[in-house]
Amino acid sequence: xxxxxxxxxxxxxxxxxxxxxxxxxxxxxxxxxxxxxxxxxxxxxxxxxxxxxxxxxxxxxxxxxxxxxxxxxxxxxxxxxxxxxxxxxxxxxxxxxxxxxxxxxxxxxxxxxxxxxxxxxxxxxxxxxxxxxxxxxxxxxxxxxxxxxxxxxxxxxxxxxxxxxxxxxxxxxxxxxxxxxxxxxxxxxxxxxxxxxxxxxxxxxxxxxxxxxxxxxxxxxxxxxxxxxxxxxxxxxxxxxxxxxxxxxxxxxxxxxxxxxxxxxxxxxxxxxxxxxxxxxxxxxxxxxxxxxxxxxxxxxxxxxxxxxxxxxxxxxxxxxxxxxxxxxxxxxxxxxxxxxxxxxxxxxxxxxxxxxxxxxxxxxxxxxxx
Numbered sequence: 001x002x003x004x005x006x007x008x009x010x011x012x013x014x015x016x017x018x019x020x021x022x023x024x025x026x027x028x029x030x031x032x033x034x035x036x037x038x039x040x041x042x043x044x045x046x047x048x049x050x051x052x053x054x055x056x057x058x059x060x061x062x063x064x065x066x067x068x069x070x071x072x073x074x075x076x077x078x079x080x081x082x083x084x085x086x087x088x089x090x091x092x093x094x095x096x097x098x099x100x101x102x103x104x105x106x107x108x109x110x111x112x113x114x115x116x117x118x119x120x121x122x123x124x125x126x127x128x129x130x131x132x133x134x135x136x137x138x139x140x141x142x143x144x145x146x147x148x149x150x151x152x153x154x155x156x157x158x159x160x161x162x163x164x165x166x167x168x169x170x171x172x173x174x175x176x177x178x179x180x181x182x183x184x185x186x187x188x189x190x191x192x193x194x195x196x197x198x199x200x201x202x203x204x205x206x207x208x209x210x211x212x213x214x215x216x217x218x219x220x221x222x223x224x225x226x227x228x229x230x231x232x233x234x235x236x237x238x239x240x241x242x243x244x245x246x247x248x249x250x251x252x253x254x255x256x257x258x259x260x261x262x263x264x265x266x267x268x269x270x271x272x273x274x275x276x277x278x279x280x281x282x283x284x285x286x287x288x289x290x291x292x293x294x295x296x297x298x299x300x301x302x303x304x305x306x307x308x309x310x311x312x313x314x315x316x317x318x319x320x321x322x323x324x325x326x327x328x329x330x331x332x333x334x335x336x337x338x339x340x341x342x343x344x345x346x347x348x349x350x351x352x353x354x355x356x357x358x359x360x361x362x363x364x365x366x367x368x369x370x371x
Contacts, residue, residue: 016085018093027149030087033077034142035159038166040070041135045173046267049123053180053220053277056199074138075100092145099138106130123174124223135170139163147246157249164243164256165263171235172260172282178228178331179280181220186329187277188216194277226337233317234345236285237310240292241349250297257289280329284320288313306349314342 012026044067051063078096081088088096110127143163150156187194193216195203204215240253249255264281272278295309318338324330 012084012086015083018081018085019089020085022086022149024151027087027151028155030077030080031142031146031150031159033073034146035162037070037073037077038139038142038163040073041067042070042166042169042263044068044070047271047276049173049176049180050268050271050276050279053184054195054199056196056202071103075104078138087149088141088145089148092141092148095141095144096138097141099134099136099141101134102130102137103134106134123177124227128174132170132173136167139167139170143167143246157247160247161243161252161255161259164239164247165259167243168236168239168256168260169263171239172232172285175228175232175282175331176279178221178223179282179329180277181223182280182331183278183329184220185213185216188213188220221332224334225332226334226340228331229318229321229333230337230341230344232282233288233313233341234348237288237292237313237345238348238352240289241309241352244292244296251289251293253292253296254286254289257285261285280324280331283324283328284317287316287320291316302353303350306353307346310342310346310349313345314338317341 044063044065046063048061048063048067051061055061078093078100080086081093081096085093106127109130113125113127143160146156146159146163150159184194193200195216197211200211200215203219204211207215207218209215236257240257243256244253247256261281261283264279268279268281291312292309295305295312298305300308318333318335318341321330321333322335325332
């Protein structure tokens with residue numbers, strides 16, 4: 001292995017500018033490593049959110065260490081791209097650099113935030129938002145680089161689906177607070193709390209009240225009921241719309257949404273098997289993916305597709321959440337927020353279409369396809 005590293009260093013470790021010719025073999029190796037790093041970040045973050053509903057925070061907890069290994073790989077790749085110029089153009093590299101920069105700045109801010117504010121279990125804090133933003137920007141760079149440089153073939157399509165899967169997971173991640181919270185409260189009400197006594201006591205002490213249901217509600221479901229559907233459906237739908245158009249395959253949005261739902265259906269039983277808290281799973285996202293693919297298959301004019309697509313996504317989303325509340329597990333939501341969701345999604349969808357159809361945007365898209 002050491003000999004292989006040395007050969008790689010001798011062959012490719014040389015200063016170069018972004019956009020230089022890159023051997024196809026090296027391109028595949030670099031971007032496949034991106035998938036490995038992002039996968040480790042995914043596994044670490046999935047365990048981390050469950051961990052926080054069981055134990056007090058620990059900087060060196062196993063989920064953090066797994067996430068750190070993935071981050072090291074991603075940052076290392078960004079440094080390699082920066083020094084050698086292989087596998088990136090200027091914009092791709094800038095996105096990777098800015099994303100990694102935001103993420104690395106957010107890490108110490110998050111640690112300081114926990115030192116000052118204590119538990120801060122909610123996924124919706126400012127320091128956590130910086131982590132999501134950094135991940136989203138670096139993922140945008142990886143997606144652009146994959147589209148521009150990865151050779152044609154089945155692996156190209158698979159990789160794009162995987163990258164958009166990671167993007168969707170990152171966007172959806174804060175909503176997991178409510179998905180874990182609803183089951184944490186259910187477990188407490190049934191007399192079998194999944195959180196350790198030390199966590200329950202800490203949450204109660206922050207409020208200055210005895211351990212009880214009020215303290216559990218405060219750390220399990222402190223977020224306003226409108227946030228889950230409005231953020232989840234609008235953000236997820238926009239991600240899936242862009243994924244559908246960049247992958248350019250029938251039912252691509254369904255594949256990305258279905259992949260995420262399948263992952264969530266697999267990961268929580270695995271975590272539960274090692275005695276970590278359970279979560280609700282957003283099964284309705286599959287319906288959202290189907291609605292977006294159907295809107296594209298119908299080939300309607302832009303405003304009509306955005307309006308009808310948004311109305312359909314909102315309908316299947318809210319009905320799906322209601323169904324899960326009634327028959328499975330689903331977070332509490334404000335159903336009156338449906339109108340806001342539909343209008344906001346329609347506006348963003350339409351605005352995105354207008355930007356895409358600008359002449360310069362179409363020129364850029366054609367260049368990406370040709371390259």
